[in-house]
Amino acid sequence: MLKDITLGRYFPGDSVVHRLDPRTKLLITIAYMVILFLVDELWVFALIAVFMYLATLAAQIPIRYILHSLRPLRWILIIMFVLNIFMIKTGRPLVDWWIFYITDESILRALFIIARLVLLIAGTSLMTLTTTPIALTDAIESLMKPLKLVKFPVHELAMMMTIALRFIPTLLDETDRIMKAQLARGADFETGGLIKRAKAMIPILIPLFVSAFKRADELAYAMDSRCYHGGIGRTRMKIMKYSRIDIYAGLVMVVFCVGIILIS
Amino acid sequence: MAIELMDVNYTYMEGTAFEHEALRDVSLTIRENEFVGIIGHTGSGKSTLVTHMNGILQPLSGKVIVDGIDMSDKRSRKEGRAKVGLVFQYPEHQLFEETVAKDVAFGVRNMGLPEEEIDERVREAFSLVGLDYEKFAEKSPFELSGGEKRRAALAGIIAMRPKYLVLDEPMAGLDPLGRKVILDTIMKLKQALGCAVIMVSHSMDDVLKASTRIIVMNKGRIVMDGTPKEIFMNAEKLLEINLGLPQGMILADELRKRGIEVKKDVFMMDELFEFISRQLGLAN
Numbered sequence: 001m002l003k004d005i006t007l008g009r010y011f012p013g014d015s016v017v018h019r020l021d022p023r024t025k026l027l028i029t030i031a032y033m034v035i036l037f038l039v040d041e042l043w044v045f046a047l048i049a050v051f052m053y054l055a056t057l058a059a060q061i062p063i064r065y066i067l068h069s070l071r072p073l074r075w076i077l078i079i080m081f082v083l084n085i086f087m088i089k090t091g092r093p094l095v096d097w098w099i100f101y102i103t104d105e106s107i108l109r110a111l112f113i114i115a116r117l118v119l120l121i122a123g124t125s126l127m128t129l130t131t132t133p134i135a136l137t138d139a140i141e142s143l144m145k146p147l148k149l150v151k152f153p154v155h156e157l158a159m160m161m162t163i164a165l166r167f168i169p170t171l172l173d174e175t176d177r178i179m180k181a182q183l184a185r186g187a188d189f190e191t192g193g194l195i196k197r198a199k200a201m202i203p204i205l206i207p208l209f210v211s212a213f214k215r216a217d218e219l220a221y222a223m224d225s226r227c228y229h230g231g232i233g234r235t236r237m238k239i240m241k242y243s244r245i246d247i248y249a250g251l252v253m254v255v256f257c258v259g260i261i262l263i264s
Numbered sequence: 265m266a267i268e269l270m271d272v273n274y275t276y277m278e279g280t281a282f283e284h285e286a287l288r289d290v291s292l293t294i295r296e297n298e299f300v301g302i303i304g305h306t307g308s309g310k311s312t313l314v315t316h317m318n319g320i321l322q323p324l325s326g327k328v329i330v331d332g333i334d335m336s337d338k339r340s341r342k343e344g345r346a347k348v349g350l351v352f353q354y355p356e357h358q359l360f361e362e363t364v365a366k367d368v369a370f371g372v373r374n375m376g377l378p379e380e381e382i383d384e385r386v387r388e389a390f391s392l393v394g395l396d397y398e399k400f401a402e403k404s405p406f407e408l409s410g411g412e413k414r415r416a417a418l419a420g421i422i423a424m425r426p427k428y429l430v431l432d433e434p435m436a437g438l439d440p441l442g443r444k445v446i447l448d449t450i451m452k453l454k455q456a457l458g459c460a461v462i463m464v465s466h467s468m469d470d471v472l473k474a475s476t477r478i479i480v481m482n483k484g485r486i487v488m489d490g491t492p493k494e495i496f497m498n499a500e501k502l503l504e505i506n507l508g509l510p511q512g513m514i515l516a517d518e519l520r521k522r523g524i525e526v527k528k529d530v531f532m533m534d535e536l537f538e539f540i541s542r543q544l545g546l547a548n
């Protein structure tokens with residue numbers, strides 16, 4: 001029932017993109033996002049889209065997975081598009097009828113914003129599809145290490161993220177199970193007004209919280225009994241190492257960024 | 265009148281990298297008054313199968329019909345669902361009300377019955393599962409012991425008076441005494457309510473003790489379906505898919521190895537008990 005949620009789902013594989021160091025992927029994604037916000041012409045987005053397409057091919061991820069990650073946001077995208085068309089009043093009017101006043105500029109701006117958002121989501125999806133959540137938090141921890149100098153709790157933050165990410169699928173499964181169990185007792189989540197529907201969530205939320213707290217307790221005991229005491233002196237089982245493909249990927253990204261900045 | 269499954273196929277996460285075929289061409293008819301035991305390895309599709317029986321999962325292809333009601337039809341599904349009481353594995357995880365009585369009443373209340381009838385059914389369900397109403401009704405469900413919680417959850421389904429009682433591993437995670445109490449309760453329930461029981465279990469012995477019919481699942485398919493005698497006379501086939509044998513069979517085998525003549529169809533514990541008593545000349 002909750003199967004539509006694909007955000008942050010890892011797509012197992014062994015492509016070049018999968019094998020990149022997670023830190024490289026994170027940095028490339030950040031650079032990519034910055035570029036998206038620097039661009040101010042629609043046609044440049046077409047170039048970026050081609051780049052995204054090539055990257056997806058390299059990752060051996062079916063395009064439909066990327067498109068799928070856009071689905072939960074389709075209403076937001078549509079609303080953004082419509083709002084932008086009507087809010088922008090400058091430019092040459094194309095339609096001027098009743099309350100509709102649409103200009104060429106408003107259409108261009110709306111397309112522009114949608115293109116930026118779609119490319120943003122596609123880029124981050126490509127990263128999460130090719131990187132396990134755990135690898136990603138390791139990368140974040142490693143990249144934020146300098147902040148330790150100013151007493152920022154980098155390790156604790158990364159551990160919290162790791163735990164949260166680790167338990168999202170578990171909690172989704174749990175929610176699915178509880179929903180089915182309450183359905184079997186005649187619960188109805190689909191009809192009635194807002195208040196009735198909100199009330200119908202109680203039989204799901206209470207057991208979910210009970211089990212989440214129980215899990216948290218058990219996890220704390222398990223960590224305690226394995227002598228977890230924070231990040232000091234802690235070594236890693238998997239040590240991240242940059243390799244040659246990271247250098248190539250970095251170079252490709254630098255060339256791409258410089259190119260985009262030069263032409264726009 | 266029966267639960268009928270026709271060529272049911274089901275795949276989890278269809279169209280993703282995690283696609284998993286859980287049921288393959290499953291056809292099955294369960295009549296009123298049967299006690300069907302379903303056994304199979306973890307992951308063989310038992311839970312998926314029983315979740316189809318009340319229409320909570322819909323088959324990707326094939327049909328599920330409950331007493332003539334097509335469960336794929338959204339409007340009539342509710343009527344069909346009321347006939348099939350499904351108790352999921354670890355049902356104690358679904359408790360949420362302030363008091364045990366309210367929680368047991370949740371399902372009946374959803375059926376929209378008048379208050380007096382709800383109360384009557386709740387009291388009856390308490391006694392059927394062997395919980396003392398006076399003692400437990402006003403307690404919080406979270407204060408109960410594991411076995412009591414499970415009985416409370418069972419009562420919640422019983423109160424809805426299903427024609428078919430479906431239980432997914434009702435004894436999982438209980439100690440031997442708890443297992444016996446729950447199994448005895450289920451067998452008594454069947455007598456008292458006259459409903460059909462479909463029970464998923466890991467334990468050959470429990471299934472053998474209670475069932476009139478046994479279904480063996482392997483890798484999403486039904487591989488055996490018959491009376492306990494028929495199934496266990498085919499012990500080689502069970503061993504082939506790495507399922508264990510009931511203790512009675514192991515005992516009978518041991519006796520045979522020691523040169524004692526035990527007939528091939530004697531493997532129920534009580535039959536063996538009688539047989540051994542006779543051999544020892546203890547029978548009266």
Ligand SMILES: Nc1ncnc2c1ncn2[C@@H]1O[C@H](COP(=O)(O)OP(=O)(O)O)[C@@H](O)[C@H]1O
Nearest residue numbers: 276277284286305306307308309310311312313
């Ligand atoms: N919600 C789910 N999402 C994805 N796969 C599932 C889900 N539930 C079960 N499966 C898979 O389907 C198969 C059958 O599961 P299940 O019916 O629970 O088996 P059983 O009850 O016999 O142990 C298993 O391999 C399991 O991993």
Ligand SMILES: [Mg+2]
Nearest residue numbers: 310311353432
């Ligand atoms: Mg199961």
